[in-house]
Amino acid sequence: MSTIVILTGAGISAESGIETFRAETGLWAQHRVEDVATPEGFAKDPKRVVDFYNGRRAQAAKAVPNAAHEALARLEAAHDGEVLVVTQNVDDLHERGGSHNLIHMHGALNSALCGVCEHRWPVTSDMHVGQECPACGAPAARPDIVWFGEMPHQMDRIFDVLGRADFFAAIGTSGNVYPAAGFVAEATRAGAHTVEINMAPSAVGSEFDAAIMGPATQTVPAWVDQILKNG
Ligand code: OAD
Numbered sequence: 001m002s003t004i005v006i007l008t009g010a011g012i013s014a015e016s017g018i019e020t021f022r023a024e025t026g027l028w029a030q031h032r033v034e035d036v037a038t039p040e041g042f043a044k045d046p047k048r049v050v051d052f053y054n055g056r057r058a059q060a061a062k063a064v065p066n067a068a069h070e071a072l073a074r075l076e077a078a079h080d081g082e083v084l085v086v087t088q089n090v091d092d093l094h095e096r097g098g099s100h101n102l103i104h105m106h107g108a109l110n111s112a113l114c115g116v117c118e119h120r121w122p123v124t125s126d127m128h129v130g131q132e133c134p135a136c137g138a139p140a141a142r143p144d145i146v147w148f149g150e151m152p153h154q155m156d157r158i159f160d161v162l163g164r165a166d167f168f169a170a171i172g173t174s175g176n177v178y179p180a181a182g183f184v185a186e187a188t189r190a191g192a193h194t195v196e197i198n199m200a201p202s203a204v205g206s207e208f209d210a211a212i213m214g215p216a217t218q219t220v221p222a223w224v225d226q227i228l229k230n231g
Contacts, residue, residue, distance in 0.1 A: 001081035002166035004227070005158075006072060007183050008087045008094070011172020011198060015217045016063040018091055022174050037147050046129045046142075053143040054126040056090070057109040061124070065097030068171070068220035073098030075224045084161050088173060088180055090145055105152040105180065111144035120144055152179060165192040167227070172216050175202030184208055197223060 010020035020026045035041045036052040076083040076099055085102045087094055090109045094102050107113075112123045114133035121134055131141035146152050162168070168187030175181045184194050184207045196208040197219050205211065212219045 002079075003081050003161065003164055004075070004079060004083045004167040004169070005161055005165045005183070005187065005192075006083070006085045007168070007170045007173060007180055008072075008085060008089060009171070009173025009180075010089060011174075012068050012087075012216045012220070013063065013066075013089055013091055013093050014172065015068070015215060016066045016091075016093055018060060018063050018089075018093075020172075020174075022176065033148060037145070038149055039147055040149075042142060042147070050127050050129055050143065053109060053145060057123070057126075060091035060093070060109055063091065063093060065093040066217050068216035069093045069097030069099070071221040071224040073100075075227060076101055078228055081166075082161070084158075086158055086180075086183070088177070103154045103158060105146070105154065105158065107143070107145040107153065109143070109145070112141045113144040114138060115140035115142050155179065158183070159186060162186045162192075163190050165190050168192045168194045169197055169223070170195075170202070170208070171197045171220060173198070173202060175204035195223070 014020050021028045036049050042049045072085055083101060085094055085099050086105055088106045090107055092110055110122055110124060111120050112127060113120050114136060116138035117133060117136040119133055119135035127141060130139040132139050133141055162183055165187050168184060170184060181204050184204055187194050194208045195210040195212060196202060196205055197212045212223060
């Protein structure tokens with residue numbers, strides 16, 4: 001029974017209408033990373049940061065999973081061994097598309113985090129500055145997003161599964177942000193076959209055994225069909 005690890009990035013949600021980060025008109029062309037995706041940015045101007053994620057949460061709520069999200073759920077349901085999806089995305093399109101074995105390594109828009117006691121709770125509507133934590137009462141709620149300079153979630157579990165992976169695929173990610181960009185090297189060390197599925201080769205594209213280029217809604221279902229056929 002083979003173990004398959006799939007890393008996803010913003011490109012898998014692009015055809016659901018959620019903008020990517022590094023496209024010419026993407027999020028990082030419209031906002032400074034330091035302002036909206038760092039603990040320092042939140043300390044300096046919490047309203048700007050909370051509003052940014054309120055906007056992204058509202059956008060994600062309107063989006064629907066596409067054929068690529070659904071194909072990964074189909075793979076998890078039909079494959080004999082483990083299929084783990086590790087996403088850098090903070091939208092919930094993988095879970096709404098039917099994936100269960102899923103890690104949100106960069107956090108989730110539908111979750112709030114207490115800056116004092118680290119309690120987490122679900123949020124589906126706008127957050128506000130000074131929102132109270134339901135556990136400890138501190139007015140210290142923040143979006144449950146991993147900002148630059150913070151540690152991504154569940155790294156021990158991710159590296160444990162990568163260490164016994166037979167297949168590793170990276171879908172729709174530009175390979176600019178570590179530790180995720182280093183997963184291909186770790187999977188290669190474990191002896192996994194690696195494939196990059198993207199619109200164009202990523203910054204770490206040369207490290208993969210194979211590449212499939214094109215829009216995720218077309219390439220991912222075809223790749224899943226092929227994996228399920230070959231076992
Ligand atoms: P990027 O915006 O850096 O890259 C998106 C990738 O998706 C690019 O390689 C595109 O070529 C590709 N792409 C675009 N449309 C696609 C489509 N229809 N089908 C397939 N591929 C497509 O986004 P990420 O790599 O996810 O972190 O960014 C990684 C992290 O950087 C994010 O999680 C975020 C950001 O700063 C934090 O905020 C901590």
